[in-house]
Amino acid sequence: MPTKHILITGASRGIGKATALHFAKEGYHVFLNSNRSREILPRLQQEIFAFGGLATLVQGDVSNPEEVATIFSHIHNQCSGLDVLVNNAGLTQYGLFTEMTNQEWSTILDVNLSSVFHCTKAALPYMVKQKRGKIINVSSIWGEIGASCEVAYSAAKSGVNGLTKALAKELAPSNIQVNAIACGVIDTVMNAGFSENERKALENEIPACRFGRPEEVAEFIFDLAEKHPYLTGQVIRLDGGYV
Numbered sequence: 001m002p003t004k005h006i007l008i009t010g011a012s013r014g015i016g017k018a019t020a021l022h023f024a025k026e027g028y029h030v031f032l033n034s035n036r037s038r039e040i041l042p043r044l045q046q047e048i049f050a051f052g053g054l055a056t057l058v059q060g061d062v063s064n065p066e067e068v069a070t071i072f073s074h075i076h077n078q079c080s081g082l083d084v085l086v087n088n089a090g091l092t093q094y095g096l097f098t099e100m101t102n103q104e105w106s107t108i109l110d111v112n113l114s115s116v117f118h119c120t121k122a123a124l125p126y127m128v129k130q131k132r133g134k135i136i137n138v139s140s141i142w143g144e145i146g147a148s149c150e151v152a153y154s155a156a157k158s159g160v161n162g163l164t165k166a167l168a169k170e171l172a173p174s175n176i177q178v179n180a181i182a183c184g185v186i187d188t189v190m191n192a193g194f195s196e197n198e199r200k201a202l203e204n205e206i207p208a209c210r211f212g213r214p215e216e217v218a219e220f221i222f223d224l225a226e227k228h229p230y231l232t233g234q235v236i237r238l239d240g241g242y243v
Contacts, residue, residue, distance in 0.1 A: 003027065003028070003029050003054065004027070004028050004029070004083040004084065005028065005029045005031065005075070005078075005079045005081070005082050005083050005084075006023050006028050006029070006030055006031065006082060006083065006084040006085070006086065006225070007031040007033060007058070007071075007075065007082050007084075007085050007086065007119070007123070008020050008023075008030060008031070008032060008033065008086045008088055009033045009034075009062045009086065009087055009088050009089035009115060009119060010033065010034060010062075010088040010089035010090055011030075011032040011033055011034055011041065011044065011088070012032075012034035012037035012038075012040040012041050012044065013037060013040060013188070013189055014186070014188030014189055014214050015088055015138055015183070015186060015188060015214045015217045015218065016034075016086075016088045016089075017044055017214070018213075018214035018215045018217065018218035019086055019088065019214075019217070019218040019221050019222075020032055020044060020048065020055070021044075021047070021048065021218070022215070022218040022219065022221075022222050023084075023218075023222060023225075024048040024051075024053030024054065024055055025051065025053060026222065028054070028083075028084075029054040029055070029056070029078075029079065030048065030053070030054065030055045030056070031055075031056050031058045031071075031074075031075055031082075032044060032045060032055055032056065032057050032058065033058050033059065033060065033062060033071060033089070034059060035059065035060060035061040035062065035089070036091075038059050041057055041059065042057065045057055056074070056075075056078060058071045058074050058075060062089050062111075062115040062118060062119055063089075063107075063110035063111045063114050063115045063118070064118075065118045068115075068118040068119055068122055069122065071122075072122040072123070080126060081123070081125070081126020081127065081129075081130070082123045082126065082127070082133070083132070083133060083134065083225075084133070084134045084135075084136065084225045085119060085120060085123045085133075085134070085135045085136070086136050086137075086138065086221060087115065087116040087119055087120065087135070087136070087137045087138065087160075088138040089111060089112075089115050090111065090112050090138065090153075091107070091108055091111040091112060091153075092108065092150055092152075092153040093108060093150070093152065093153070094149050094150060095149055096149060097149075097151045100151070100152060104152070105152050108152040108153055108156055109152060109155070109156045109159070111156075112153065112156035112157060112159075112160065113156040113157075113159040113160055113163070116137055116160055116163060117163070120135055120167070123135070124171075124176075127171075127174070127176050128171075128174045128176070131174055131175045132175050132176065133171075133174075133175075133176040133177075134176070134177050134224065134225045135167070135171075135176065135177070135178045135179075136178075136179055136180070136181065136221050136224050136225065137160050137163070137164050137178070137179070137180040137181070138180070138181055138183065138217070138221075139157045139160045139161055139164070139180040139181060139182045139183065139235060140153070140154075140157040140182055140183050141182045141183065141184050141237060141239050141242060141243045142154040142157055143156075143157025143158040143159075143160060143161045143182060143235075144158070144161065144182055144235070144237075144243065145243055146158075157182075160180060161180055161182070161235045164178050164179060164180040164233065164234075164235060165233045165235070168232040168233030168234075169233060171232075172232055172233075175229070176232075177224075177228070177229065177231060177232040178232055178233065179224055179231060179232060179233070179234045179235075179236065180234070180235045180236070181217065181220060181221065181224075181235075181236055181237075181238050182235050182236065182237045182238065182239065182243075183212065183217060183238055183239065184206065184212055184237070184238065184239025184240055184242040184243070185202060185206065185211045185212065185239070185240075185242065186211060186212040186213070186214060186217060187211040187212065187213055187214065188214055199211075205242065206239075206240045206241065206242045207240060207241030207242070208240030208241055208242075209240075210240065211240075212238065212239070212240055216238070217238060220236075220238055
């Protein structure tokens with residue numbers, strides 16, 4: 001079978017890293033993107049090389065359309081286009097809404113939402129031409145129910161959910177499926193700031209009684225990428241029953 005190609009944004013750690021490893025082990029050529037953790041990404045590439053996988057670094061800021069154009073230029077130097085796009089790049093900030101600066105608001109919306117627009121727009125010409133493709137957006141339950149002191153992040157993820165539902169309708173005639181995963185509390189660096197007592201208290205609020213693992217999200221992303229051609233426009237919660 002011909003090699004399939006996937007771009008994972010925010011691939012240096014957490015959900016992105018777990019997803020990259022999972023797809024590489026399944027024979028995909030994985031394009032690894034990161035911006036704020038660029039120094040970590042080469043180690044992930046070497047980890048993939050160690051088990052015989054295919055991985056290419058495409059560093060850059062996916063909230064910047066010019067850098068996205070450069071990223072896709074590198075991708076097109078190696079293949080005709082992507083079979084799967086995973087929009088995973090994310091950034092949050094904790095604090096009162098009244099203390100948020102205009103720049104902080106813009107940065108969080110750009111990284112979490114505008115990046116989805118820029119990368120998806122760049123990936124679509126090939127997918128539309130091939131009449132197949134999978135776009136999987138990593139969202140959050142906060143995009144559905146909101147989180148105190150994470151207003152910008154909640155707003156951005158809500159935007160991702162709306163984009164997912166609308167774009168899925170537009171692309172369904174081209175046999176391109178667009179779905180989002182609304183993650184609950186996943187055991188990543190983004191959630192590493194909890195004290196032991198805070199973590200235990202939060203785990204007690206989750207019916208599954210634990211944080212989710214990045215590998216569980218990666219497995220679900222792979223399932224969406226490989227199966228379910230009639231499933232599109234959905235925001236699927238993966239939250240241990242939290243919501």
